[in-house]
Amino acid sequence: MSRGMDRRGFLGVGGAALIATIGGRAVELRTPMDVAEADAASAAVKRPMSRRRSPRDAVDALTFGTPEPQPGGQVREHWIEAKSLSWDVAPTGWDALMNMPISGRRTFRAFAYRPWSDGFASPTGPATIPGPTIEAEVGDVVRMHLRNGDEHFGQAVTMHPHGLRYTPDYDGVYLGAYTRVGGFIAPGEEFTYTWEATPDSVGVWPYHDHGPNHALNMHRGLFGTIIVRERGARRPDVETALFLHELAPPVTRLRRSFECVNGRVAAGNTPTVRAKVGQDVAFHVQGADDMLHAFHVHGHRWQTPQGQFTDNQLLGPETLVTARWTEDNPGRWLYHCHVLAHMQAGMNGWYLVDP
Numbered sequence: 353m354s355r356g357m358d359r360r361g362f363l364g365v366g367g368a369a370l371i372a373t374i375g376g377r378a379v380e381l382r383t384p385m386d387v388a389e390a391d392a393a394s395a396a397v398k399r400p401m402s403r404r405r406s407p408r409d410a411v412d413a414l415t416f417g418t419p420e421p422q423p424g425g426q427v428r429e430h431w432i433e434a435k436s437l438s439w440d441v442a443p444t445g446w447d448a449l450m451n452m453p454i455s456g457r458r459t460f461r462a463f464a465y466r467p468w469s470d471g472f473a474s475p476t477g478p479a480t481i482p483g484p485t486i487e488a489e490v491g492d493v494v495r496m497h498l499r500n501g502d503e504h505f506g507q508a509v510t511m512h513p514h515g516l517r518y519t520p521d522y523d524g525v526y527l528g529a530y531t532r533v534g535g536f537i538a539p540g541e542e543f544t545y546t547w548e549a550t551p552d553s554v555g556v557w558p559y560h561d562h563g564p565n566h567a568l569n570m571h572r573g574l575f576g577t578i579i580v581r582e583r584g585a586r587r588p589d590v591e592t593a594l595f596l597h598e599l600a601p602p603v604t605r606l607r608r609s610f611e612c613v614n615g616r617v618a619a620g621n622t623p624t625v626r627a628k629v630g631q632d633v634a635f636h637v638q639g640a641d642d643m644l645h646a647f648h649v650h651g652h653r654w655q656t657p658q659g660q661f662t663d664n665q666l667l668g669p670e671t672l673v674t675a676r677w678t679e680d681n682p683g684r685w686l687y688h689c690h691v692l693a694h695m696q697a698g699m700n701g702w703y704l705v706d707p
């Protein structure tokens with residue numbers, strides 16, 4: 353648990369090293385120095401322009417409109433700022449599952465999405481990992497105003513949604529010389545994305561940074577959840593969105609690797625989910641790093657989309673497990689990743705069920 357993480361230790365836990373490709377150069381992120389190099393290269397990336405080495409295609413000259421809601425649908429408007437901040441992975445300083453203190457430094461420079469009120473008038477909450485959950489129904493459009501409010505990294509960021517329908521302008525992806533308007537939001541800039549909730553958008557999805565340094569900034573916390581329902585569908589009584597992800601020493605500059613749920617480590621710091629017998633309960637669990645995880649909840653079973661009963665379901669990068677049941681089993685339960693090294697290093701939390 354308190355094992356120091358040297359370079360070899362990190363590679364041992366993480367498997368393959370993280371790699372960031374920035375400005376035409378691939379940097380293997382083995383040490384904090386490598387990460388500093390990737391950050392500097394990324395801060396130096398200029399707004400993309402057409403270059404001879406990237407020949408234009410007819411598709412690059414296409415222009416696109418901005419979608420409106422379908423009849424009966426609504427505009428779901430969000431004002432979100434991307435900002436770096438100091439983040440404590442274990443605010444209680446205590447690992448309640450192992451019944452021991454979490455020693456050593458626990459705070460690092462995270463990068464996260466923060467909700468604001470209309471027109472960026474005032475923040476409505478802190479920046480969090482994950483960012484604010486975006487909800488829509490089929491026929492709605494999501495109008496996402498993203499501001500790059502970061503003053504620390506000096507890098508362009510974006511917001512890229514999964515599951516919703518978008519044109520290339522609203523893809524929110526950096527594509528070198530082919531980058532379109534939404535793919536490079538420089539520090540101090542704002543951009544409005546418009547995304548459609550179509551019938552095949554129903555489900556739970558991630559959104560995340562896909563700017564020039566997304567391979568690193570996603571590891572720092574620039575991700576969140578999108579939930580799309582059928583029009584008028586009832587939401588579960590208890591619905592929680594969890595991300596399983598590692599915070600590794602090259603990224604955090606901390607001594608050890610933290611295996612996290614929503615940017616936090618160990619029961620008591622990770623989300624405590626609470627429900628009552630009889631309630632319709634849904635855990636939406638996504639992977640937010642480069643590894644495989646297995647989501648397990650004690651005392652409960654659910655059905656996979658294929659109709660199989662399970663209590664432990666595999667998930668990988670940016671893929672989803674929804675565990676949903678009608679609650680019938682009161683008590684203190686543990687949820688955790690069943691990769692044992694992850695569970696031991698903090699990828700666990702409480703699920704409390706009242707009678």
Ligand SMILES: [Cu+2]
Pocket residue numbers: 596644645646689690691694695699
């Ligand atoms: Cu895991």
